[in-house]
Amino acid sequence: MAVASDMPMGWGLPWQNLQDRLDDESRARDQLAAIAPAALMRHKAKEVANQELLESVKKLMAEDGMEGGFSFLHLHEAVMGSQPDWKPQLIGSCVASGDKETTAARMLAEVHLFQQPETLPGSNISGTNNLSFFAPFNYRAGRKLAGINGNGDGSLCMTHIRGKMQFGHLPCDTAGLASDAFPEPQNQSTYRAWGATDKFLNEFAAVAGKCKLLESEKVRTPDEQWTLTNEHFKPANICSMWAFKRGPKHPTWKTRDGQPVYIWVRDSRQEWAHNMSRMGYVEVSGKRYGIIKNTCGDFHDGRSWFVIDQDTDEAWLRQAECQTVGNIDLSDSPAAWPS
Amino acid sequence: MKRFFFLFLFSCLANACFAQIKTTTIEKKSISGAIEPNLQGNRILIASESQLSISSVVVVKVETDFKFRRVKAYRDGSKVEAEQLNETEYLFSGAGKYLVDVTVFDPDKGIDDTQITFFIGSSPTPPGPEPGPQPKPEPEPAPPEGLFDNLAIRVAALSVGLTAEQKTKWNSVLSQTISKMKSFEFKRVDEARNFIRAANLPNANLNQMLANDAQARMLSFNETILWYQEVLRGLK
Numbered sequence: 134m135a136v137a138s139d140m141p142m143g144w145g146l147p148w149q150n151l152q153d154r155l156d157d158e159s160r161a162r163d164q165l166a167a168i169a170p171a172a173l174m175r176h177k178a179k180e181v182a183n184q185e186l187l188e189s190v191k192k193l194m195a196e197d198g199m200e201g202g203f204s205f206l207h208l209h210e211a212v213m214g215s216q217p218d219w220k221p222q223l224i225g226s227c228v229a230s231g232d233k234e235t236t237a238a239r240m241l242a243e244v245h246l247f248q249q250p251e252t253l254p255g256s257n258i259s260g261t262n263n264l265s266f267f268a269p270f271n272y273r274a275g276r277k278l279a280g281i282n283g284n285g286d287g288s289l290c291m292t293h294i295r296g297k298m299q300f301g302h303l304p305c306d307t308a309g310l311a312s313d314a315f316p317e318p319q320n321q322s323t324y325r326a327w328g329a330t331d332k333f334l335n336e337f338a339a340v341a342g343k344c345k346l347l348e349s350e351k352v353r354t355p356d357e358q359w360t361l362t363n364e365h366f367k368p369a370n371i372c373s374m375w376a377f378k379r380g381p382k383h384p385t386w387k388t389r390d391g392q393p394v395y396i397w398v399r400d401s402r403q404e405w406a407h408n409m410s411r412m413g414y415v416e417v418s419g420k421r422y423g424i425i426k427n428t429c430g431d432f433h434d435g436r437s438w439f440v441i442d443q444d445t446d447e448a449w450l451r452q453a454e455c456q457t458v459g460n461i462d463l464s465d466s467p468a469a470w471p472s
Numbered sequence: 473m474k475r476f477f478f479l480f481l482f483s484c485l486a487n488a489c490f491a492q493i494k495t496t497t498i499e500k501k502s503i504s505g506a507i508e509p510n511l512q513g514n515r516i517l518i519a520s521e522s523q524l525s526i527s528s529v530v531v532v533k534v535e536t537d538f539k540f541r542r543v544k545a546y547r548d549g550s551k552v553e554a555e556q557l558n559e560t561e562y563l564f565s566g567a568g569k570y571l572v573d574v575t576v577f578d579p580d581k582g583i584d585d586t587q588i589t590f591f592i593g594s595s596p597t598p599p600g601p602e603p604g605p606q607p608k609p610e611p612e613p614a615p616p617e618g619l620f621d622n623l624a625i626r627v628a629a630l631s632v633g634l635t636a637e638q639k640t641k642w643n644s645v646l647s648q649t650i651s652k653m654k655s656f657e658f659k660r661v662d663e664a665r666n667f668i669r670a671a672n673l674p675n676a677n678l679n680q681m682l683a684n685d686a687q688a689r690m691l692s693f694n695e696t697i698l699w700y701q702e703v704l705r706g707l708k
Contacts, residue, residue, distance in 0.1 A: 169582025212656050248692035256659045467662045469696045470686035471669035
């Protein structure tokens with residue numbers, strides 16, 4: 134049976150050690166801070182304008198045993214009808230594949246929780262009318278800024294974020310955009326061709342440049358992530374070498390299907406050079422847990438997500454590169470009546 | 473007639489001080505209609521033929537050390553122009569719910585933005601016989617009646633020629649649209665708009681008025697639901 138470790142990983146380059154990768158991330162952040170410091174600062178939290186939707190999210194969370202906090206998985210469910218079920222990554226595109234999920238989650242918050250007068254890029258999780266932007270465009274933008282070219286896999290979290298700020302995002306229904314699947318090709322050669330050179334990046338730069346990421350903040354502690362999740366509604370990408378394994382069963386926590394929830398812990402016998410998505414911070418029986426979504430597939434007790442406690446998270450964040458996905462300048466909401 | 477503002481400071485709401493933009497929203501009163509105003513100590517002398525009216529206004533102060541700034545404002549979803557009083561202050565008048573987007577940019581520092589919302593109470597009221605220097609604060613202003621510039625009334629006026637059958641069709645299409653938006657079957661406004669377009673609703677004048685009105689507004693998803701509800705209200 135396949136396990137997450139069998140999937141291609143893609144944080145940094147294969148010959149780099151942890152410190153090399155963290156140094157690259159740190160350098161990329163300093164370079165961005167030098168030219169656009171406001172893009173990395175904490176901004177004022179936006180108010181939730183749709184309390185009814187927030188209540189629906191909390192109700193769905195409660196069905197899964199979550200007593201407090203906020204989960205983007207359940208925001209997705211409240212709007213889209215089910216929890217996110219994107220196709221797993223096929224190549225070492227985890228930085229782009231995971232970011233695609235956090236970006237979609239943030240857009241749902243902007244349009245439906247905050248009620249910003251903006252529009253989602255699409256309404257489905259497959260096909261060209263897609264909630265997500267086309268991930269390979271951002272994959273190339275991040276790799277370009279990291280100086281990674283050619284058909285090998287891999288990228289950096291921080292240059293990926295900067296690429297979203299500099300080059301924007303490409304809607305899947307863009308005229309002339311061809312792929313066997315959306316928002317990510319299921320043909321590995323197609324995906325790698327996007328990441329290899331600037332060819333497609335240049336071709337679609339004008340369209341993508343209209344929707345840019347405006348802000349991102351480094352997450353250093355679980356408390357910061359709690360605040361950023363529950364007050365600012367910002368999911369985050371986390372790149373690290375940490376592998377995880379199932380830990381102890383929570384004494385009372387069960388999801389709505391009656392399955393117990395296990396608290397996952399570090400597996401120090403393995404390393405995953407991998408990006409994952411921080412999709413919520415919730416409270417159960419008075420303790421806080423981070424919800425981590427893995428684009429590798431349903432390898433975590435039959436789910437694509439798992440939970441970690443704050444102590445694990447505290448240690449993990451010290452050895453990881455973690456950046457939020459903040460406000461995105463989406464297209465303005467269209468006129469309500471046909472002309 | 474000269475327009476003259478005499479500004480009573482009622483309250484000062486320090487809104488935000490984040491990163492590179494500090495915005496302050498100040499509720500004030502504006503007296504207009506004063507002819508030849510002349511400030512004498514704490515009195516204003518005006519020509520006897522002056523016909524005064526007092527209205528609520530809001531001054532938004534934007535302080536930043538960035539080089540460029542852009543202030544975009546919407547009242548009840550429609551874009552409005554802010555009256556710039558000086559380098560840092562913008563005046564907003566007219567009843568409604570305001571959304572003000574402030575974006576600052578600096579080649580060396582990047583970009584930053586913030587958003588402010590506030591209400592300005594309903595229509596101007598005539599002043600009392602002797603407005604004192606320290607009048608009591610107004611109660612919280614209620615949202616203005618006749619949403620979207622009396623959209624329902626305008627719809628009612630233009631829908632008089634519809635037959636019962638046509639009106640039923642309009643009602644049905646709008647009710648379905650609202651229901652599909654509330655249930656998130658439609659997740660985007662353009663899905664609602666396409667649904668309405670496909671229904672090919674009769675009455676060119678009414679359609680044109682609604683298209684023009686919608687074109688002039690920037691509405692969120694839920695404000696669009698409210699807009700459709702007003703159309704429905706007008707039809708009824």
